[in-house]
Each structure stands twice: as C-alpha cells, then as structure tokens.
Amino acid sequence: MSLxxxxxxxxxxxxxxxxxxxxxxxxxxxxxxxxxxxPLGNPCGEPFNVEQQRKIFSMALDLLxxxxxxxxxxxxxxxxxxxxxxxxxxxxEAQPFLDEKxxxxxxxxxxxxxxxxxxxxx
Amino acid sequence: MSSYVRYIDKTRExxxxxxxxxxxxxxxxxxxxxxxxxxxxxECCITIASTxxxxxxxxxNKSDENGHKLIGNVYEIPSDVKATDLFSKxxxxxxxxxNLDDVNAYFPVTRLHEFVVRGRLGSVAPYLYGVxxxxxxxxTLEIDAPxxxxxxxxxxxxxxxxxxx
Numbered sequence: 001m002s003l004x005x006x007x008x009x010x011x012x013x014x015x016x017x018x019x020x021x022x023x024x025x026x027x028x029x030x031x032x033x034x035x036x037x038x039p040l041g042n043p044c045g046e047p048f049n050v051e052q053q054r055k056i057f058s059m060a061l062d063l064l065x066x067x068x069x070x071x072x073x074x075x076x077x078x079x080x081x082x083x084x085x086x087x088x089x090x091x092x093e094a095q096p097f098l099d100e101k102x103x104x105x106x107x108x109x110x111x112x113x114x115x116x117x118x119x120x121x122x
Numbered sequence: 123m124s125s126y127v128r129y130i131d132k133t134r135e136x137x138x139x140x141x142x143x144x145x146x147x148x149x150x151x152x153x154x155x156x157x158x159x160x161x162x163x164x165e166c167c168i169t170i171a172s173t174x175x176x177x178x179x180x181x182x183n184k185s186d187e188n189g190h191k192l193i194g195n196v197y198e199i200p201s202d203v204k205a206t207d208l209f210s211k212x213x214x215x216x217x218x219x220x221n222l223d224d225v226n227a228y229f230p231v232t233r234l235h236e237f238v239v240r241g242r243l244g245s246v247a248p249y250l251y252g253v254x255x256x257x258x259x260x261x262t263l264e265i266d267a268p269x270x271x272x273x274x275x276x277x278x279x280x281x282x283x284x285x286x287x
Contacts, residue, residue, distance in 0.1 A: 001173050001286035003149060004253060007267035008171075008282055010155035013274055017284045018230075021129045025286075029154040037126050041215030043285050044233070047224035057233040061163055061242060064281055070154035084124045086219035091136040095218040102213035113257040 002028035009070075016060045018043045026073060033073040034060045039086050045078070052078060149259050159281070166280035168238075169201070169247035171270050174228045174287040175212040176252055178203065196269040198249040205232045212287050214255075228287050247277045 002025050005015040009031045016032040019025045020043045025033050036043055036056060045053035056076050063074050080086065089095045098106060134145045159166070176199065199208070208229065210222040226232050231250060237243045251270055256262045274282060 001171070001253070001284045003259060003262045004171055004267045004270050005282075005284045006151070006155055007263070008271055008274065009157045011271050012157050012160075013271070013279060014157045014159050014281045015284055016281075017286070019286050021286070022126050023128050023130050024148060027130060028149040029151045031154060031156045035126075039216035039219035040129075041212075041217075041220050041222055041287050042227040043287070044227050044230045047221060047227045050226075053226055053230065053233055054236065057230050057237065058242075060283060061237065065159060065163060067156075068158075070156040080219075082219070086216060087124060087127050089218060090127060090216055091132045097136065098213060099217070105213060109255075110257060117258075 001025075002030045005030045014064055016064050018056070018060055022073070022075075026071070029071060031070045031072070032063050032067045034063050034076065035073055036076045036078060038078070038080050039090070046081065161280070163243055163281070164241055165244045167245045167247050167278050168234060168243050168281050168283065169250055169274060169277070169279045170229060170231065170234065170283050170285065171251040171253060172229050172285040172287070173212075173253050173255060174210050174222070174285060175254065176208050176210050176225060176229045179207055179209050182209070195254050196266055196273065197252045197254075198273065199252065201231065201234070201246045201248055201250050203231065205229075210287070215287050222287075228285050230283065230285070234283075244280075247274070247279045249273065249277060 002017060005017050008015050016034055017025055017030050018034045020036060020038050020040050022035045045056045059074065059076055091097050130148055205225045208225045212222060215222060222228065234246045238246055251273060253266050253270065256266060
C-alpha cells in the first residue's frame with residue numbers, strides 16, 4: 001500500500017496512509033502516515049466504535065491538510081481497550097500468525113505466483 | 123502506554139524460527155515524493171485504496187474462480203455500496219486480537235460519505251479500489267500502482283486514503 005501511496009503522490013494525488021504497522025510504512029517511506037496503535041486489521045478504529053472511527057478519520061483529513069513535507073507521521077491518541085498483551089503474543093508460538101487453512105492459501109498463492117512468473121504471465 | 127510493535131523484526135524472527143532463512147526484504151526508499159493539497163478538502167474528490175481484500179458479499183463465490191486474478195491486480199467497488207454489503211477475505215491480520223467484522227474499521231467507506239455530508243470533503247469518487255497482494259514489489263511498482271493512478275485520474279480523484287490491513 002505504501003508503494004501505491006508513493007506512486008500516486010509522485011503523480012499529483014495527495015495521500016494519507018492509515019496503518020497499524022508503523023515501522024513497515026516508515027521504513028518504506030510515505031508522504032503522510034496516520035498511525036493507530038491497534039492490532040493489524042483495524043487501522044481505522046475499533047470494530048463498530050463509530051465515534052472513534054470518526055475521530056480517527058477526521059485526523060487523517062487534518063493530516064492531509066497540515067503536512068508540509070513527506071514522512072509526516074501522526075499518532076492517534078487511542079489505546080486498544082483490551083490491554084496490550086497482543087503486542088507480545090502476535091507471531092508467537094502460542095498465537096501463530098496464520099491458521100492452517102490460511103497458511104495453505106498463502107503457500108498456494110505463492111506457488112501460483114511462481115508458476116505464472118515462470119510463464120511470464122505476471 | 124507500551125511501545126509499538128516492530129513488525130519487521132517480529133516477522134524476521136518468526137519466519138527464521140520456522141526455517142525460512144532468507145528474511146523478507148521490506149521496501150525501502152531514501153526519497154519520498156510529496157504533493158501538497160491543491161485546493162481545500164471541501165472541494166476535493168476522495169477515494170480509498172486498500173489491500174484489505176474487501177469484496178461484495180453478493181460476489182463472494184465469484185472471486186475465487188480465477189485464482190490467478192487474485193495475485194496482484196486492481197479491482198473496483200462502487201462507492202455507493204453499503205458497508206454491510208461488503209466483507210473481507212483477508213487472512214493476514216491479527217486474528218487473535220481482533221476481527222474484520224466491521225468493514226469501516228479498515229475500509230472507511232461510511233466515514234467518507236459522512237464527511238462529505240458534513241461539508242468537510244467535496245465528494246466521494248464513484249469507485250473505491252482494492253489491490254491484491256502481489257508477492258512482488260516490482261509488480262506493484264510497475265503494474266498495480268500505475269493502474270490505481272490511471273483509474274484515479276479517470277475519475278478526477280484529488281486525494282486518496284490508503285489502508286493496508
């Protein structure tokens with residue numbers, strides 16, 4: 001997604017990335033990042049917390065206006081309501097990232113990609 | 123408040139422990155482009171682009187038929203869709219800590235319309251975009267990102283909100 005942001009921006013479309021993986025987005029380098037310190041999957045707010053989602057979206061719009069230079073990161077003030085144990089547990093033995101089916105899907109997609117690449121179709 | 127998760131480090135350690143020896147090379151650039159807003163947001167046309175694999179519930183089965191189309195590729199969703207008619211097939215998120223049951227938590231389509239009604243934004247573009255994971259940064263750079271740009275231009279998009287999952 002960061003790569004798309006960069007391409008749009010290089011061609012005159014202003015962007016804001018809303019993300020939870022601050023390090024990945026900043027390592028790539030984007031014009032504007034609104035970071036919310038939530039588990040991967042909810043960069044725009046907690047599920048069904050509409051008021052919070054509005055505040056976060058409003059901050060994304062503010063950032064579109066206020067950034068004066070690239071690599072502007074703003075962090076939203078929200079704290080995940082169920083504690084921060086998830087930060088330790090993510091990608092741990094106790095909590096594998098993908099379940100069996102998702103791992104299979106991922107490997108199948110990778111294989112498919114390699115095959116198509118060989119055939120010059122991607 | 124504890125510090126944020128270092129996903130690059132976590133991923134490297136996690137896959138190393140699983141026997142994958144070559145760590146993933148995350149995209150990295152020294153230079154970052156920048157486009158200032160050219161007009162007030164209240165006059166801007168906005169869209170969303172996301173890797174959250176959002177799809178119409180009514181096309182739930184259709185999308186699996188052409189597996190290879192899901193590798194890379196840009197697709198569009200009409201912006202007048204109801205959030206409740208959308209769902210996500212994305213599997214790469216923190217499934218232990220949260221869920222993808224509320225599309226607006228990663229694809230803020232309802233928020234877009236609300237902020238147009240409030241006058242904070244000018245308009246919502248007719249289409250919102252999804253980009254499937256490409257397994258290749260080169261492909262994203264050379265094919266998918268230019269495709270998103272082309273479609274944004276066709277629809278006079280001024281600003282884009284990008285949401286990875």
